[in-house]
Amino acid sequence: TQLLEQSPQFLSIQEGENLTVYCNSSSVFSSLQWYRQEPGEGPVLLVTVVTGGEVKKLKRLTFQFGDARKDSSLHITAAQPGDTGLYLCAGGGNTDKLIFGTGTRLQVFP
Amino acid sequence: NAGVTQTPKFQVLKTGQSMTLQCAQDMNHNSMYWYRQDPGMGLRLIYYSASEGTTDKGEVPNGYNVSRLNKREFSLRLESAAPSQTSVYFCASSEVPRSSYNEQFFGPGTRLTVL
Numbered sequence: 001t002q003l004l005e006q007s008p009q010f011l012s013i014q015e016g017e018n019l020t021v022y023c024n025s026s027s028v029f030s031s032l033q034w035y036r037q038e039p040g041e042g043p044v045l046l047v048t049v050v051t052g053g054e055v056k057k058l059k060r061l062t063f064q065f066g067d068a069r070k071d072s073s074l075h076i077t078a079a080q081p082g083d084t085g086l087y088l089c090a091g092g093g094n095t096d097k098l099i100f101g102t103g104t105r106l107q108v109f110p
Numbered sequence: 111n112a113g114v115t116q117t118p119k120f121q122v123l124k125t126g127q128s129m130t131l132q133c134a135q136d137m138n139h140n141s142m143y144w145y146r147q148d149p150g151m152g153l154r155l156i157y158y159s160a161s162e163g164t165t166d167k168g169e170v171p172n173g174y175n176v177s178r179l180n181k182r183e184f185s186l187r188l189e190s191a192a193p194s195q196t197s198v199y200f201c202a203s204s205e206v207p208r209s210s211y212n213e214q215f216f217g218p219g220t221r222l223t224v225l
Contacts, residue, residue: 097155
């Protein structure tokens, strides 16, 4: 069974701080996606990374796929209250299904 | 375009009652999914449909049935609700197999409580 473990599970920080969220597995994935979910809503796709070592930037968010395609990280620079939410990683393989991580709940205080 | 829509948004059931959760997408996607989300457990796949007319079990299918009514609609039925089925249910769709990476679009969710 493929599993994706995210850490930390909870993160509470002040506006302006930097943070990193990790997504780890013992399995290799052909792609890794990051979603953000706000309270009362469904997850929304942020980015997809597909090549080992790939780095993608989305404004203040930097996503990296591990060289071996078993792990990924999300770094947020100068966090803002609007970044508050649940961050989910999801791994894709050779099937029609995604494997979702356990989630990291981020709270950014003004 | 509405994307993925789900009804109802909230539902309270008594143990043993039945209900159907409805999902529709207007993006002409082939694949549709039903997940449940419980605290600390991320999203767990209940059933999915890779194309119209096909359905397959996911990680936690027991106690649920699904119907892919047509390309747009995918419903989830609880025949005899149990308190363990209290959860938030999400429907999603994707362009797989046209999209290689199965990027999924989610509905707003149905919050179900079983007493």
